[in-house]
Amino acid sequence: MEHNVVIAGFGGQGVMLIGELLAHAGMDEGKEVTWMPSYGPEQRGGTANCSVVIADEPIASPVLTNPQAAIIFNVQSFDKFEPVIEHEGLLILDSTLVEKKSARSDLDVVYIPATDIAQKLGSSKYTNMVLLGAYLGKVAPITMESVYGALPIFLTGKKTDLIEINKRALQAGVDFVSKK
Amino acid sequence: MAEEMKVIYERPTSWANKITHYCPGCTHGVAHRLIAELVDEMGLIDKTIGVWPVGCAVFGYNYFNFDSVEAAHGRAPAMATGIKVTNPDNFVFAYQGDGDLASIGMAEIVHAAARGWPITVIFINNGNFGMTGGQMAPTTLLGQKTTTSPLGRTPQVNGFPIRLSEMLATLDGPAYIARVSLDSPVNIRKAKSAFRKAFNAQVRGIGFSLVECLSTCPTNWKLTPVESMERIRKEVIPYFPLGEFKVVEGVL
Amino acid sequence: MSSKVLMKGAEALAEGAIQAGCRYYFGYPITPQNETPEYMSRRLPEVGGRFVQAESELAAINMLYGAACTGVRAMVSSSSPGISLMQEGISYISGSNVPCVVMNAMRGGPGLGNIAPAQGDYLQAVKGGGNGDYKRIVLAPSSIQEGVDLFVDAFELAEKYRMVVMVIVDGLIGQMMEPVEFKTQVDVSTRKPPEWAVSGRHGRDHANIITSLTLDAVELEKWNLAHQAVYAEVEKVESRIEEYQMEDADYAIIAYGTMARIAKTTVRLARAKGIKLGLLRPITVWPFPAKQMQAYVGKLKGALTVELAYRQLFEDVRLTLCDKMPLGWYGRGGGIVPGPQEVLTAFEEQFGKGR
Structure with a gap:
């Protein structure tokens, strides 16, 4: 079984970080994982994206031409990735920031006001976790416990205090998709 | 009386018993000695590693009894740096x-020079590319004829000579x-x-x-050894003055 | 919990080199491998080694030359344009039998090109580069773990044959993250300089001299003949290949490095469609695993070479399998990385539906 996802937005939105979190959590569960960033001039200020693959078997290609799922943080990334998501794949987008609607009828699209939800939790900084929560609620390639378990790798020192609020943000994303 | 005779000159232990390939009147042999x-x-014989250049001294390693390596053209300081980094106790x-x-x-x-790591460079300035047949070098004097400045070096065509020691001393x-x-x-x-x-x-x-040595190249200068020595005194030293350009505390 | 850690390729490969005993690293900044020197600058002092940022790739390779002359395990890494500058040094190092390791994170070219993944330096790595008749062993890992494991072999092969060993990866392997396990730690703390090394005589009864200069033509020909014999031995015993899903294969894709990894998914896609496709992946691109490939002559209906370059790997495939089976080729350049489906489409276009 292989799950793969593209996560895309602006640099600074925590796009790369939730990809790494997902990869770490997958590794801790004993799965095969790859995390591949877009890199180059675009990583300095422009759009940023990463591809994560989680699988039971050794992963062949880390390059995703047609990802099973996409988590989208901005309009540019919507335009870039919405057309290439695999047939009947999953699109999760922050509807607070992206006002567009997908024209594809085959996709399972989640319009989640992730920034609004994050702000209600205290800060738009948690938007990325809300979106990741929505993905995990839909696909569940790994358990929430593994994701929670990997949070301390990224939240160290003074940021240790933020582990709880990040868990709540993840859970808010899960809740949003499960009540549908 | 033989036992009372004093040795005043002999072959250094670290100098191999070989005939060098240098031309008569060339001062490479002096610098080597x-x-x-x-x-x-x-x-220092057990600790010394020599790094030899591409140029007339390319076979320098044959003339000594200590370890040596042969560098690519111009890269001797980099190679010496690599050696010194791995073996800081060696003399390189x-x-x-x-x-x-x-x-x-x-x-x-x-x-x-800018890194300042303790390596030593002996720099032979004879005003031309000796080994390849006397072409113009960055140290060739204005007016000096070489095989690639046949009418004499001019600033308009060839730029100016470089005073390396003064430059590095900055x-x-x-x-x-x-x-x-x-x-x-x-x-x-004094040398x-x-x-x-x-x-x-x-x-x-x-x-x-670094010690820059004003040296002769009688073959390419087309002068006798004696004339070559005189040329250094008359023409070269006035452009490349002798002296110490940098001596930090503790060097003696 | 396994002992695996999630690391970026460029850093994992650096740690792999250190675990393999590398204690000296020389480098100059160039994308996409800057994480390697950065990592080395942090990590080498912790293990008693030294990192030196050179003033250029020319200086870096010659610092490596000097360091390796003293018999230590040392390396440089760079990316395509920087590796081009190092070719002079690689030739000299090869010409004086000094073992060391050079890593190239290949990027799009020619010229400044770009910083995206590519394999356009294949011919430079396996055939050309510097002047003269010399060879270097070229290892081409296709995953971070394999790269880490191969670094141990890289230093051992370099010392065994007193050759330069080149590890070629690309920006993709350098930038991606994968779980990696450091299985082998080579202890170099008690190593003594080998007998050929230049490290000061220290009582030795003769001076050691390391040079690539042999002015006498007869002597230099002898040197060349002796080294041709070494290269023949390396070709005989050191070539390596991964054979993936080849047991019943009718067709094969031939690819290495990142491209081979992507082609593995192509093989799975093809198998799902009933096409008996397999993968032949050279792990050493020099020596080229020619014998292993020739074993499939008579068994395969054809082979498609796929690379991130224009008919470079394909040259070696043709030398190996020319006239023995139908050969096809597909490649992308400029830093474009084709996906698995694109490769399958290319296969089907050239070999029909594989039946």
């Missing part, structure tokens, strides 16, 4: 001509920078004193050292 004498006097010197050091190897020598890295001449017994004695200070700068761990 000074190295060998000091390696002996300072007890690079021997370079003016084409090697001041032309193709300019980046390597400037950065080795850097904070070097511990000792001097220019000497190998044209006469008195200047050779040995400069070599000793340069070697000491490394042995005492103080920093980078």
